[in-house]
Amino acid sequence: MPMIRECIVTTINSAGAVQIAPLGLIAADDNWVIAPFRPSTTLENLRQVPYAVANWTDDVRIFAGCLTGRRDWPTLAANDVPVPRLEAALAHAELQVIEVVEDSLRPRFRCRVVSQHNHRPFGGLNRAKAAVVEAAILTSRLDMLPRDKIMSEIAYLKIAIDKTAGPEEREAWEWLMDKIAAHQGTA
Ligand SMILES: Cc1cc2nc3c(=O)[nH]c(=O)nc-3n(C[C@H](O)[C@H](O)[C@H](O)COP(=O)(O)O)c2cc1C
Numbered sequence: 197m198p199m200i201r202e203c204i205v206t207t208i209n210s211a212g213a214v215q216i217a218p219l220g221l222i223a224a225d226d227n228w229v230i231a232p233f234r235p236s237t238t239l240e241n242l243r244q245v246p247y248a249v250a251n252w253t254d255d256v257r258i259f260a261g262c263l264t265g266r267r268d269w270p271t272l273a274a275n276d277v278p279v280p281r282l283e284a285a286l287a288h289a290e291l292q293v294i295e296v297v298e299d300s301l302r303p304r305f306r307c308r309v310v311s312q313h314n315h316r317p318f319g320g321l322n323r324a325k326a327a328v329v330e331a332a333i334l335t336s337r338l339d340m341l342p343r344d345k346i347m348s349e350i351a352y353l354k355i356a357i358d359k360t361a362g363p364e365e366r367e368a369w370e371w372l373m374d375k376i377a378a379h380q381g382t383a
Contacts, residue, residue, distance in 0.1 A: 199223040202329055204251040204258050205230060206271065207241035208279050215241050216267050216282070218259045218332060221250055222304075228291060230305040242305050246293035247277040251285040254319065256328035258284060260368035263335045264375045276311045287314045324361035327353040328368045335372050338379045346376065 200220040207215045215237045222229040230248060232239040242248060258269050271280035277290040291307035331353050334346055350373075357369050 201228075201250075201252075202259070204253055204262070204269075204282055204285075205238060206249045206251060206279050206281060207238050207247075208245050209237075209241045210244040214271060214280055216258070216262060216269055216271075218262050218336075224306060226309065227294070228289070228307050228309070230291075230307060231302050232305075233302050234300075239303060242293055243296075245278060246305075247279045247310075248291045248293070248305075248307060249274055249277065249279050249281045250289040250291060251282040252287045252289075253282060253284050254286060254322075254325055255284045255364060256325045256332075257364050257368040257371075258282070259329055259332045260335075260371045263332050264371040266371065275313060281313075286316050286318055287312065289313075322360055322362075322365070323356035324359075324365040324369075327356040327361075328365055328372070331369065331372045335375055338376065343380060350376065 200222050202218065202220050205217055205219045217238045219230060219232065219238065222231060228250060230242065261267065261269065270283040272283050274281045274290050277292065281288045289312045290310040292310050293305045294308050295306040297304040297306070331350060334341065334349055338346065357365065361369065
């Protein structure tokens with residue numbers, strides 16, 4: 197299996213509207229592959245404007261926020277591509293689509309790295325941040341996963357939240373727990 201790096205992808209449509217979405221980028225030699233499941237705004241945007249920015253951020257509120265209707269995160273102009281980057285990015289990579297492999301379920305957009313930029317230092321690993329990212333992935337699959345699996349995984353991930361979270365991770369966790377509860381009709 198190839199390495200996958202979780203990031204926040206920014207894209208634009210031909211009218212310039214920005215889409216901010218968490219996606220796992222698949223490593224492929226010196227390239228990154230963006231593989232959005234249909235239907236997806238990111239997918240449609242990449243067809244209209246074949247550029248993207250991979251925003252490397254440890255602010256897990258953005259991962260949880262995008263999954264819970266909070267997509268309005270500040271952006272800034274990028275250097276070499278027409279797509280903006282996230283203001284919160286620790287670093288970002290500016291990408292150009294160089295190949296599209298069509299698929300009825302999950303087309304693949306192979307991207308070359310046009311340029312990379314650092315903005316602020318990485319503050320180190322944190323178990324609660326990883327737990328929020330895992331819970332965000334679970335939240336993106338609520339219609340596909342059995343309730344028991346979701347609840348047992350959340351119970352395990354909550355240990356890291358209780359032991360290691362700061363205020364941002366707690367806020368992100370609450371957004372996700374509210375969405376899971378609402379989905380299960382127990383809110
Ligand atoms: C960490 C993480 C990684 C994700 N990776 C993918 C991915 O590789 N492909 C995908 O289609 N959705 C992925 N998702 C779910 C998308 O973020 C979600 O479906 C999003 O709304 C994409 O649709 P959009 O382009 O219409 O915004 C991921 C979610 C999270 C939290």
